[in-house]
Amino acid sequence: MVNNSLAGGLIYAYSFAVLIFIGFYCIFARRNMIRILIGLEIISKGIALLIISGGYPDNILVAQALVITIIVIEVCVMAAGLSLVIKAYKQSDSIDIRTFSKLKG
Amino acid sequence: MFLFVFIGLPLVLAGFMPVITRISKRILPDILGNLCFFLLLVASLSIFHLWPGAGRFYHTLVWFDSNLNIPLVLDGFSLLMIFISSFVALSVGLFSINYLDRYGSRTLFYSIMLVLVASINGIILAADLFTMYIFIEAAGISSYGLVALGKNRYSTEGAFKYLVLSAIGSSFILLGIALVFVNTGTTSIKEIASVTFSSTKLGVILFLVGFGLKCALVPFHFWMPDAYAFAPAVLPAMSSGIFVKVAGVYSLCRVFFNVFGLSFAVSSAMIYLGIISILAGAFLALGQTQLRRMLAFSSISQIGYVIVAFGIGTPLGIIGGLLHLFYHSIFKVLLFLNAGAVEYATGTDESKSLGGLGGKMPFTSGTNIIGILSAAGVPPLNGFWSKLIIVIALVQAKMFLYAFIAVFASVLTLWYLLLIQRRIFFGKLKETLAHVNEVPFWMTLSMVGLALFCVWTGVAFAPFISRWILPAAQVLIDGVRASLNAFIIGG
Amino acid sequence: MNALLLAGVLIFAGLAVFLRDLLKAVICLLISSVFLGIVFFRLNAPFAGVFEISVVAGLIMVLFILTISLTGAEDTVSEPKIHIAFFAVLFLIFSCVVLYRLPAAEKLVVKPDHYNSFGEVLWIGRAFDMIGQISVIFAGVFVLLAVVGRGRNGK
Numbered sequence: 001m002v003n004n005s006l007a008g009g010l011i012y013a014y015s016f017a018v019l020i021f022i023g024f025y026c027i028f029a030r031r032n033m034i035r036i037l038i039g040l041e042i043i044s045k046g047i048a049l050l051i052i053s054g055g056y057p058d059n060i061l062v063a064q065a066l067v068i069t070i071i072v073i074e075v076c077v078m079a080a081g082l083s084l085v086i087k088a089y090k091q092s093d094s095i096d097i098r099t100f101s102k103l104k105g
Numbered sequence: 106m107f108l109f110v111f112i113g114l115p116l117v118l119a120g121f122m123p124v125i126t127r128i129s130k131r132i133l134p135d136i137l138g139n140l141c142f143f144l145l146l147v148a149s150l151s152i153f154h155l156w157p158g159a160g161r162f163y164h165t166l167v168w169f170d171s172n173l174n175i176p177l178v179l180d181g182f183s184l185l186m187i188f189i190s191s192f193v194a195l196s197v198g199l200f201s202i203n204y205l206d207r208y209g210s211r212t213l214f215y216s217i218m219l220v221l222v223a224s225i226n227g228i229i230l231a232a233d234l235f236t237m238y239i240f241i242e243a244a245g246i247s248s249y250g251l252v253a254l255g256k257n258r259y260s261t262e263g264a265f266k267y268l269v270l271s272a273i274g275s276s277f278i279l280l281g282i283a284l285v286f287v288n289t290g291t292t293s294i295k296e297i298a299s300v301t302f303s304s305t306k307l308g309v310i311l312f313l314v315g316f317g318l319k320c321a322l323v324p325f326h327f328w329m330p331d332a333y334a335f336a337p338a339v340l341p342a343m344s345s346g347i348f349v350k351v352a353g354v355y356s357l358c359r360v361f362f363n364v365f366g367l368s369f370a371v372s373s374a375m376i377y378l379g380i381i382s383i384l385a386g387a388f389l390a391l392g393q394t395q396l397r398r399m400l401a402f403s404s405i406s407q408i409g410y411v412i413v414a415f416g417i418g419t420p421l422g423i424i425g426g427l428l429h430l431f432y433h434s435i436f437k438v439l440l441f442l443n444a445g446a447v448e449y450a451t452g453t454d455e456s457k458s459l460g461g462l463g464g465k466m467p468f469t470s471g472t473n474i475i476g477i478l479s480a481a482g483v484p485p486l487n488g489f490w491s492k493l494i495i496v497i498a499l500v501q502a503k504m505f506l507y508a509f510i511a512v513f514a515s516v517l518t519l520w521y522l523l524l525i526q527r528r529i530f531f532g533k534l535k536e537t538l539a540h541v542n543e544v545p546f547w548m549t550l551s552m553v554g555l556a557l558f559c560v561w562t563g564v565a566f567a568p569f570i571s572r573w574i575l576p577a578a579q580v581l582i583d584g585v586r587a588s589l590n591a592f593i594i595g596g
Numbered sequence: 597m598n599a600l601l602l603a604g605v606l607i608f609a610g611l612a613v614f615l616r617d618l619l620k621a622v623i624c625l626l627i628s629s630v631f632l633g634i635v636f637f638r639l640n641a642p643f644a645g646v647f648e649i650s651v652v653a654g655l656i657m658v659l660f661i662l663t664i665s666l667t668g669a670e671d672t673v674s675e676p677k678i679h680i681a682f683f684a685v686l687f688l689i690f691s692c693v694v695l696y697r698l699p700a701a702e703k704l705v706v707k708p709d710h711y712n713s714f715g716e717v718l719w720i721g722r723a724f725d726m727i728g729q730i731s732v733i734f735a736g737v738f739v740l741l742a743v744v745g746r747g748r749n750g751k
Contacts, residue, residue, distance in 0.1 A: 019606065021690075022609055041652075042625070047279050052641050060639070065714075087743050112727065213742050236728055247739070
């Protein structure tokens with residue numbers, strides 16, 4: 001379903017999938033708070049690649065508008081996340097997420 | 106032009122709030138913020154009076170003779186959610202006039218609340234999947250800000266976990282929208298609905314996971330207790346009262362009822378996840394001693410009821426789900442505001458160190474009793490009718506085991522809520538608490554107003570259903586057809 | 597050529613995850629963004645490419661480097677809780693599913709754009725998104741003030 005419409009076909013689908021998996025691995029398997037945000041950023045890159053390669057011949061203008069908006073949103077989310085990391089560091093001198101396991105979901 | 110007030114007015118006011126604080130730091134932000142919420146409530150009620158009863162209206166904004174093309178959509182379901190959002194915002198706004206004395210930064214709080222309300226109205230009125238996503242993100246970022254207003258390090262931990270899990274949920278939703286865009290070349294709801302989808306199972310799973318993370322379905326509920334436990338009490342009230350419902354349940358229903366059409370796989374998935382949420386929320390709430398954490402698990406359980414009711418798909422199920430959605434906003438906001446009042450008066454809401462506050466805080470304990478009886482579904486309060494309709498819909502769909510589970514979880518709800526209430530409000534007054542008084546005027550007014558609304562909608566529920574809920578249910582029952590037939594209103 | 601650029605994106609993103617030093621990881625992410633921007637240029641999307649390079653490889657990396665310099669760049673030993681093999685297996689399952697569904701995938705309706713220029717899309721076609729972006733930016737600014745700054749009203 002996805003692959004027939006992507007520019008140049010499969011290679012974009014595979015790279016998008018690899019980026020998404022790398023991003024999720026980074027979020028779930030790393031303990032540093034900043035690395036978790038790096039993982040979130042990689043996932044956004046993957047989605048941007050999917051949208052642009054999916055809109056390649058015909059819908060490229062709308063696809064660009066979507067990707068620009070997604071990038072703006074990511075900037076705001078990253079800014080909020082990084083300011084929380086700075087505040088956490090000021091409060092407890094460590095950015096290891098394991099020291100933050102006091103509240104067990 | 107009129108519909109744009111819901112989004113434009115709070116945004117403009119939020120932008121001017123820092124300027125306003127130069128003039129007066131204490132009174133003017135309160136007055137302007139609450140006046141804005143009150144105007145939104147009046148606007149939603151006046152739309153309701155002009156409402157012809159059915160149909161879905163596209164409203165295009167025309168600005169100085171250039172066709173600006175801001176399509177805003179209004180139908181029965183949107184009208185109900187706009188009313189809920191204005192009502193919850195007004196009650197929380199009134200409550201926070203006194204509550205913010207403990208937190209400082211009053212203007213920042215009102216700015217964030219105004220952006221939150223504007224974004225929530227944007228989600229409801231959007232005509233395009235991607236616009237809905239943008240406003241979901243804006244509302245999410247505002248909620249992270251409200252959590253981070255707390256004072257101790259646990260609130261920072263809760264805020265970070267909330268941010269990461271909520272951003273993962275947004276990524277899933279965005280993946281779903283991207284797949285839909287790649288397959289159809291557009292993100293407008295009307296145009297997607299006119300293309301028949303037969304097999305986008307991957308997109309459906311992505312949307313289910315994404316919206317499930319937003320509305321705290323089990324197994325995606327991990328952020329809710331941590332985020333609510335140490336945040337200022339206005340955050341759980343706004344988040345659980347409005348944000349979880351709009352960004353989670355409302356968007357889920359829009360996508361699955363009006364865009365894709367409810368298929369058997371989606372309906373079963375919603376019922377299973379909902380039943381697991383009901384049970385897990387109820388059992389996990391049993392062992393809690395901190396009031397806000399327990400109410401967070403109770404929220405997970407009640408949202409499970411709503412998702413099960415929507416998953417059944419029959420008209421009675423949809424009516425029950427909408428009714429429980431509305432009533433849950435009212436009584437859950439009341440319960441969270443009670444927890445905030447207890448924390449304001451005594452400095453903690455850990456039930457092990459409290460006791461016997463009933464005599465000292467009569468209004469708080471009285472409204473708490475009404476809230477608990479509503480949440481547990483005791484007649485004639487409002488929770489009873491919504492849970493009854495859900496159970497009848499389950500029996501009608503021949504799911505007798507699930508109906509029994511729903512009733513059993515309702516009994517559990519009554520048990521754990523009464524248990525904590527007994528510990529906090531009844532019993533002997535501890536010596537350390539001898540100095541507490543009743544909370545100040547605006548907090549009491551807000552809580553009593555919510556409690557009276559609980560009683561009124563419980564006793565007089567029938568006209569309420571026929572005038573508010575049935576048009577909303579009709580939109581969902583119509584399914585994909587509802588998004589195709591639309592009337593255009595200009596200017 | 598595009599394949600090489602995509603491989604560059606993937607390799608540097610992988611390096612950003614697996615490198616120990618945080619500063620080097622962020623610089624790898626920056627190079628990955630530049631490669632992705634060039635890929636966008638070659639796919640006829642110049643505006644998205646410019647935005648990707650200037651905003652992601654510029655602004656977000658500056659924010660990251662600022663945070664790293666404020667919190668110290670040491671990285672503790674991170675033994676992963678979920679082993680990489682789990683994700684590799686998931687990826688293999690996904691690629692099998694994709695290859696299996698490829699012949700049976702139906703082509704759905706793809707409408708071409710009816711806009712003339714990019715400016716028209718952004719300001720006339722998707723004007724509501726601009727208001728959404730304004731509220732996102734407001735939300736971000738107020739959250740930053742709430743987390744970092746002291747309240748102006750004291751306490």
